[in-house]
Amino acid sequence: MPDFRLSPEHEDLRKTVEAFAHDVVAPVIGDFYEREEFPYDIVRQMGDMGLFGLPFPEEYGGMGGDYFALCLAIEELARVDSSVAITLEAGVSLGAMPIYRFGTEEQKQRWLPELTSGRMLGAFGLTESSSGSDAGDIATTAVRDGDEWVVNGAKVFITNSGTDITGLVTVTARTGTDEAGRPEISAILVPSGTPGFTVAPKYSKVGWNASDTHELFFDDVRVPAENLVGERGRGYAQFLRILDEGRIAIAALAVGLSQGCVDESVAYANSRQAFGKPIGRNQAMSFKIADMEARTHVGRLAYYEAGARLLAGEPFKHQAAIAKLVATEDAVTNAREATQIFGGYGFMNEYPVARFWRDSKVLEVGEGTSEVQRMLIARELGVG
Amino acid sequence: MKIAVCVKQVPDTWAEKKLTDADRTLDRESADGVMNELDEYAVEEALLLTEASGGEVVAVSMGPDKAEETVRKALQMGADSGIHIVDDSLHGSDAIATSLVLSKVLADKGFDLIIFGSESTDARMSVVPAMVAERLGVPQMTFANKVEVAGETLKIQRQTEYGYDEVESSTPAVVSVVEKINEPRYPSFKGIMAAKKKPIETVTVADAGVDAGQVGLAAAWSQVDQFSERPPKAAGVKIEDDGSGGVKIAEYLSEQKFI
């Protein structure tokens, strides 16, 4: 029989992050969000707890845990706030993971101890203004000149790319053309502050307002030849692998948001009075919450199973795509229902459910849109 | 430096606390158990002291089977080993009995410091540290918001209502800490994994050299005879401001003995 109960260590981690999110994040995050400010002190404490090192071995400053442990931490954070959850998700899964999986020993020694401790954040720049879902169709180039790569181009919507503690961004760039005339894509590590690398002012976003997102420009940016991450020409395949596991983490984030909607709604439905009784006594309200709970539970099972396959070294792409699709679309639904339960207060930014509603939308877009997930699932089924 | 930290398992701070109907002691089943919050500060202080100048931290808890979780939590934070005092006869023990058992277990083990929280969140007597110090015949350096050890000299800042006193003693000593002293760490995953391999010694009342008749509900100096639910929150008082609002609020507050 499959067993979806957590091991005692995973459960202890989950509880620890739950307490942290409740005690440290919840009381202050609304203010950061309102001011659109990055919560450095919270991120520092997440680093001190080892969250940024969860899936990495101790020799690189990691916690010796696994990717599933990371997902549990992301879920518990997102239950309270998505900005800090995506900061962790992107920092680990997009910032540090490419270096850990594909980098040279020197690159790992140089960057991972800082990244896994949370003292430094890394970013991953894939998306461009005219290429998102079709991420192979990029215009950014990297040309080899002697011992250096010269990078030119621009990236959009890059998470964690412009904080005071951002140390690097790994970008995908064209490094040539293969025999068949297709672009050859490679990944190049660009340290923050390299001349010619500029970070645009932060976006005005609908949600994730305490998370850091920027457009990046590369103007004759020169980095040493050894900043190539992984093999030349393997950049596309590498980021597909990174995105595959990232989907499990985004599903976990979505489940956290869905659970947060349930937590808030139960409390509110039991206390808010209308027509002389708590609104939760109306079946129209209690059934909404029952449905929200059911969606959350199913999303959690979906990401647990994809995560279990990943840990077991089995194929997990298909399950990860399903988990991401179901959990994120359900998160949008839960956020819509939760704000409905809150009535007018649900439209006021000071209520967490309003934040959840604003934060939920992007889940259907980032790290592969819902349509892209459906394309992947349908392709595996041999349709079309 | 060898440090013992006394940690108590209490019902989750957010949970509603209940007494059992059977013997009017705390219903420990109805709420999740957590480490008493101030005891997290005590563990943190012990870890900071040993991280700075070397040594060993032993977490000690007296409580039912479940209290092992609280010892384990201290180990996850970084303590080296644990002692769990568990015995059916301890059920219903008062502060006097608790301090007796703790002091018997702590005596003659070569601890330089024994660190406590200054108060539990359930019974809130704030007396156990002083009682243990008295029983062991060592200085009681209570309500510390700062602790410094140099050789065999211990200096603390004792928090008072108006500021703090500087107090100095020799070691060994008992210290109790207040919340201002530090920011307790959350266990890391590495700490959680490492704690699985750390030893927890289980000690009974007999092992501690205490007679079972001296502990438990029957031996408690006071017993709860009766209790009733806290009355529901009364409606607030509304004061219309007709120009004398300030005075009326002040009168109300003084009536209620707030000012």
Ligand SMILES: Cc1cc2nc3c(=O)[nH]c(=O)nc-3n(C[C@H](O)[C@H](O)[C@H](O)COP(=O)(O)OP(=O)(O)OC[C@H]3O[C@@H](n4cnc5c(N)ncnc54)[C@H](O)[C@@H]3O)c2cc1C
């Ligand atoms: C807050 C935020 C943070 C982000 N962080 C990062 C980051 O750190 N790094 C990074 O590289 N990127 C990041 N992104 C970018 C994100 O991954 C892309 O926005 C996403 O992949 C979609 O790409 P696009 O915006 O170009 O949309 P498009 O690809 O232009 O898609 C537009 C619409 O067309 C649909 N569509 C496209 N192709 C098809 C098709 N074949 N069939 C059916 N429908 C199709 C899409 O599903 C979508 O609905 C971030 C985005 C946001 C909003």
Ligand SMILES: Cc1cc2nc3c(=O)[nH]c(=O)nc-3n(C[C@H](O)[C@H](O)[C@H](O)COP(=O)(O)OP(=O)(O)OC[C@H]3O[C@@H](n4cnc5c(N)ncnc54)[C@H](O)[C@@H]3O)c2cc1C
């Ligand atoms: C519901 C309820 C009913 C009670 N009824 C009675 C009664 O009828 N008669 C009676 O005399 N007493 C009664 N008590 C008191 C209670 O049993 C004692 O107060 C308790 O054993 C220890 O005191 P404290 O928790 O107030 O400790 P405090 O002095 O407030 O605790 C200070 C510190 O001492 C340490 N410490 C305390 N307890 C332990 C422990 N078990 N293991 C390790 N370290 C510890 C911790 O470091 C703690 O931070 C009752 C308590 C409760 C919650």
